[in-house]
Amino acid sequence: MREPTLRMATSADLDAIRCLIAMSVRGLQHEYSEGQREQALASVFTPDTQLIADGTYYILEAPDGALTACGGWSWRRTLYGGDHHHASRDDARLNAETDAAKIRAFFVHPQWGRRGLGTRLLQACERAAWDAGFRRCEMGATLSGVPLYERHGYRRVAEILVDLPGGERLPVVRMEKVLARAPAMR
Numbered sequence: 001m002r003e004p005t006l007r008m009a010t011s012a013d014l015d016a017i018r019c020l021i022a023m024s025v026r027g028l029q030h031e032y033s034e035g036q037r038e039q040a041l042a043s044v045f046t047p048d049t050q051l052i053a054d055g056t057y058y059i060l061e062a063p064d065g066a067l068t069a070c071g072g073w074s075w076r077r078t079l080y081g082g083d084h085h086h087a088s089r090d091d092a093r094l095n096a097e098t099d100a101a102k103i104r105a106f107f108v109h110p111q112w113g114r115r116g117l118g119t120r121l122l123q124a125c126e127r128a129a130w131d132a133g134f135r136r137c138e139m140g141a142t143l144s145g146v147p148l149y150e151r152h153g154y155r156r157v158a159e160i161l162v163d164l165p166g167g168e169r170l171p172v173v174r175m176e177k178v179l180a181r182a183p184a185m186r
């Protein structure tokens with residue numbers, strides 16, 4: 001089967017991205033309870049349209065046009081959270097010389113899990129951040145995302161408990177990596 005193609009997401013992809021996020025969260029986030037997942041889908045896991053407007057959000061598209069994965073990076077301060085998660089948003093611009101670029105909102109379709117798509121997105125994001133002058137990257141990783149990021153050299157820095165609208169709390173791990181050289185891309 002031909003590999004999915006990487007391209008920049010546009011606002012025309014938003015409905016498909018929403019569907020992909022819901023399938024990914026319900027199908028792959030076994031580390032959280034159903035209550036945590038559903039409350040998070042209404043807040044922290046909504047799409048971040050600022051990333052699309054900035055041209056820093058990617059999708060991996062199958063040959064038949066279906067979305068298999070999405071994810072991005074940012075030169076803004078927001079560490080995690082979509083449009084509907086106001087508590088975590090800070091659109092201020094980062095300083096590439098002193099700050100870490102943010103790796104943002106990775107979601108893989110359950111039928112495409114463990115086939116290297118998360119890795120492809122991460123490499124594309126690190127490369128774009130490097131080209132923009134950043135030498136460190138960080139993210140607020142879900143418990144499901146931690147093994148992927150550890151595999152690629154990120155280390156745990158702190159645990160964050162995200163308050164969800166229905167009263168649940170979502171543990172998330174702040175993780176960081178120094179980019180020693182220009183990241184390779186598959």
Ligand SMILES: CC(C)(COP(=O)(O)OP(=O)(O)OC[C@H]1O[C@@H](n2cnc3c(N)ncnc32)[C@H](O)[C@@H]1OP(=O)(O)O)[C@@H](O)C(=O)NCCC(=O)NCCS
Pocket residue numbers: 024025028029105106107108109112113114115116117118119120139140141142143144145146147148149151
């Ligand atoms: C986390 C996620 C993005 C990983 O995507 P993926 O395409 O399956 O990751 P890859 O195939 O590139 O994995 C690369 C390596 O990371 C590690 N890894 C990834 N997912 C793993 C898992 N669930 N358990 C253990 N190791 C894992 C493995 O070392 C893997 O290599 P291997 O498959 O050869 O053993 C995906 O599971 C997902 O979308 N989860 C739900 C949404 C979510 O929580 N996203 C993270 C937001 S921070």
